Amino acid sequence: MRVTILGGGGFLGQRIAAALAASGTLGARPVAHLTLFDIAPPRTPAARFPVTALGGDVTDLPAEAIPPGTDVIFHLAAVVSAQAEADYDLGRRVNLRGTDAVVDACRALTAAGGKPPRVVFTSSVASFSGGQNAVLADDARQIPANSYGAQKAAAELILADATRRGFMDAVTVRLPTVVVRPGRPNKAASSFFSAIIREPLLGLETELPVDDGFAVWIASPRRATDWLLHAAAMDTGTMGLDRSLTPPGLSVTVAEMLAALELVKPGASALVRRAADPAIAAIVGGWPAAFIPARAEALGFAPHEPLVDVVRAFVADDLAATRADRGL
């Protein structure tokens, strides 16, 4: 099985690459070749199969990025929320024209007689609105309150249509806010949801721009990775025209997150300083805080582990590397 990860240098791309390298398989089938594509050639894991790293622009995909015989494409290349809001042209180019480029690459493969590749696309909770009191079912309309969400929702439509036309076999997973992200605070408006756990575990102060009662729909890196691997291997025969799903994340409050942090490292939550930021609160305040992910459950997406396990997994998987990366 030949696999490509677009955005393979990113956080989830690297996790998926590592998981494929560790198991040597995807959905019980052996991986024969892995291609990682990103702006710069991504770091490649040690694997029992060949791994190619390519650098370039997703809107101008080289033919080698999705070679003939590709079975699975993880399309994770994106400009994230705050950046897409700050730079409309960049967001539109990468999030929409990049998706068109993936469609065109798959059209070329199928036009040459190849099987439509499975395309696993990451959309986002940010493609919905409704705010703190929303509890959205699978048939909820996507009414985005930001350009990133609008571009992701539009890309979902394009990929579903490309699937209907036989160019590909797409599954869109609308990821919750991923917590705990390793690394350092970034440009995403949601950055603080990870920082309030990660930074105190590193012994660093961090700011909380919303109230303690603020609720958010999250997924751990472990769970998000598992879901994307499941989406790559599952039977799509029952999906019909709608190729998107909301996986079973966790609806948690900031207070619950800080309590889980305290369970893992007592006293650590004292490093979280309340610093209301109306601009950030306005963005994340529009995101729905809960979903009823019935469709994903029926399609076999694993339920989420408890919050305290999310904090413990960050300590086990990422704390030492994050400390080293940041010279702490």
Add this chain to the structure above:
Amino acid sequence: MRVTILGGGGFLGQRIAAALAASGTLGARPVAHLTLFDIAPPRTPAARFPVTALGGDVTDLPAEAIPPGTDVIFHLAAVVSAQAEADYDLGRRVNLRGTDAVVDACRALTAAGGKPPRVVFTSSVASFSGGQNAVLADDARQIPANSYGAQKAAAELILADATRRGFMDAVTVRLPTVVVRPGRPNKAASSFFSAIIREPLLGLETELPVDDGFAVWIASPRRATDWLLHAAAMDTGTMGLDRSLTPPGLSVTVAEMLAALELVKPGASALVRRAADPAIAAIVGGWPAAFIPARAEALGFAPHEPLVDVVRAFVADDLAATRADRGL
């Protein structure tokens, strides 16, 4: 008030131009200038205000198409359903890149200090699915079963986002199947809905590819034109993030259409020959047959006139011209 009609040479574009020319106003404000843009420079109506006709590609809009000071843009330029299904690249280019070009023109106006223009965009019932038994409310998800519908739904998201960002003030009207279209039968799957009224009124035989009990969501040319003019002038202050609406069409069966034809021209329905066509039935069978257009009603969109008036209006407005155009 300065007005531009993109797709101004088309059926609805010409109706809107004629209505503006006849009244000299749009929403009680005098029209100062009208620009009609299409692939070829459109026919211009005689009017008390200057009318400019321009030809070109909507994806490469000349600056004069949307000049500084433009108050209202009717964005009707589109590749329609059968054509977008037959030619994926053409549909994507016109229906999506054309919409991006409108966004960019509006960005240029507002970046130069202009007021965000009202953009009236025509989307379609074809952006939904659900079939004969569907009765869709305003919060129904758009799950298109064709590329045209997918491109229209994606464009709705792009225009709503452009509105949120302050580039424009968009209202998307999701038009029902327009009946009775003048002209001649074509290969579009929906062609027969107009043909079963128009052709018998011309004294010609025509084929009915579905059962008499088949239901369809329609709008007359008069009503569609009125709705688009209303969308251009109405108060959008209560619309929020969702800039789209489904206007109050009519859900009618083929049998009801033929009965209305009989009321206007007794005996005419004998010219309709039953000729089941499973391919056509499969396409139109996916379209929802009814909506609950509560939002549009609250926003002041006029209710639809009875079916018999639709047939009478075709006789009054279009029969003679259609006969002449077709040399009958």
